[in-house]
Amino acid sequence: MRLSKFIGVLSSMAAACFAQPSLAQPSLSETAPPPVARASESADVISWVQYVAQGLEARAVTDRASCPAASIDGTPAAMQVRAAPASDFPNTVCTLSLPFGATSVVVGSTALPLPASMPKRIAVIGDTGCRLKGIYLQACNDPVRWPFRQIVTAIAAKKPDLVIHVGDYHYRETPCPKGDAGCAGSPFGDNWNVWREDFFAPAATLLGAAPWVMVRGNHEVCGRGGQGWSRALEAAAFDVARGCNGTSPPFAVPLPQMTLAVVDTSNAAEPVADATQAAAFRAEYSALARYRSPVWLLQHRPIWSTGGMVAGLPFGDNKTLALAARDAMPEQVQLSLSGHHHIFQVLSYVENLPAQIVVGHGGDYLNIGRSGDPAGWVINGVTVRSGLHHTGKFGFAMLEPAASETAPDGWQITNYDQTGQPLQRCHVAGRTATCASE
Ligand SMILES: [Fe+2]
Structure with a gap:
């Protein structure tokens, strides 16, 4: 293969890596497993738990200006505002550090997985x-x-x-x-x-x-x-x-x-x-x-x-x-x-x-x-x-x-x-x- 042609092929393949439609789209007949309940998405709050450098945090995104109520092991705990509403993000991101050994965390009315x-x-x-x-x-x-x-x-x-x-x-x-x-x-x-x-x-x-x-x-x-x-x-x-x-x-x-x-x-x-x-x-x-x-x-x-x-x-x-x-x-x-x-x-x-x-x-x-x-x-x-x-x-x-x-x-x-x-x-x-x- 001539070098220029090879480079052209290489470039097109590299572009494909990030943007090319698949030639093998899956069949429409494939059957999905039964849906399960969405535990973390209520009317105006999406919440989850993620690992950070200091351990674990519960986080929430809410349409409201204030953070939702939360509790750890049954005791009320105040979520902190991580990101206030902005023009392109008209919602509040909240966070709550979770202590090691916590056995339950609830944000709003949602019990989150530990x-x-x-x-x-x-x-x-x-x-x-x-x-x-x-x-x-x-x-x-x-x-x-x-x-x-x-x-x-x-x-x-x-x-x-x-x-x-x-x-x-x-x-x-x-x-x-x-x-x-x-x-x-x-x-x-x-x-x-x-x-x-x-x-x-x-x-x-x-x-x-x-x-x-x-x-x-x-x-x-x-x-x-x-x-x-x-x-x-x-x-x-x-x-x-x-x-x-x-x-x-x-x-x-x-x-x-x-x-x-x-x-x-x-x-x-x-x-x-x-x-x-x-x-x-x-x-x-x-x-x-x-x-x-x-x-x-x-x-x-x-x-x-x-x-x-x-x-x-x-x-x-x-x-x-x-x-x-x-x-x-x-x-x-x-x-x-x-x-x-x-x-x-x-x-x-x-x-x-x-x-x-x-x-x-x-x-x-x-x-x-x-x-x-x-x-x-x-x-x-x-x-x-x-x-x-x-x-x-x-x-x-x-x-x-x-x-x-x-x-x-x-x-x-x-x-x-x-x-x-x-x-x-x-x-x-x-x-x-x-x-x-x-
Ligand atoms: Fe990437």
Whole structure:
């Protein structure tokens, strides 16, 4: 292939990674699991529990100027205003720190879920919003072609103990053209109407079902969906003066079986390494050595991962993170959970590096390209030993402790389609992943 032609193919594939409609839309005949009650969405309050650097917080978004009543273990507790109403966000975001060992928390009339003593079902979703940007017009009004709500229902039916969103919640950036029934009536821009339609309304069932860990995606940088992110979902305190938080500091979630370390890679330059950024990420990765092992790294952009291969070369791999992480990743980091590529992917490497899981098929346009065996792929000088690369189907993943005679330790990760049917299963032990189809 001539170089110019190859570059053209590569460019079109890279663009497809973020914006191309899937060639394999799911069948309308697929059956969704029965709906479950929305525990967290009452008339004017949406509430949930999420992990932050200091532990756990209950949060609420309300149409009113004051925060709803709340209680912890039956004792009244005052929620604090995190974000006051603003022109594009005519509602109040409230927060309440939860003490370790709390056994009940109620916001308004809604009892919120608290952490399991030993989480055994960890749901992972990513890249969930509905694409409206320029010529890329997803059918936001079609629950099959934009199936985030269906995926939420399927996850909730499996009763997860914890939900991890690996980023990219907000996708409606430009208006739906007149005459397009698929997206007619959709809001656009960084405002509450979009955040409600892209995330809070479809996610309500799951927000009320389990505590969450929220990871920031590149769609939540300031200038895209960053205001809504910072007001409501950011773990750190809201930067009121700026209206949008800059890059967030890392934080850790200490769980009984592992430490979840959340790193904000939303602005990590992808096609060309940024040396200044790489130095900052290198420091953050090196500092993960202070956490109790094993550490699972949660970051939106994966490191040694690709949206697919073109003529034997990866596309969409992140040059800045690769520069930062090589020789800087502490031994206790065993797994990296990410999204960004709109696929399901599991990679473990010949080199002694953490296994990589990509869960980016949660609703937005899927990557094109074929599924295949990634063994032998070379990504920024790192070689894939084993794993899987699955394209063309929406869905989510569930991590559960592996407990069988053939896999006595480690974790099992199952890839489910949007209706909750299992597609593939992998076993992750240490830094090694092995996969098999259902
Ligand atoms: Fe992304």
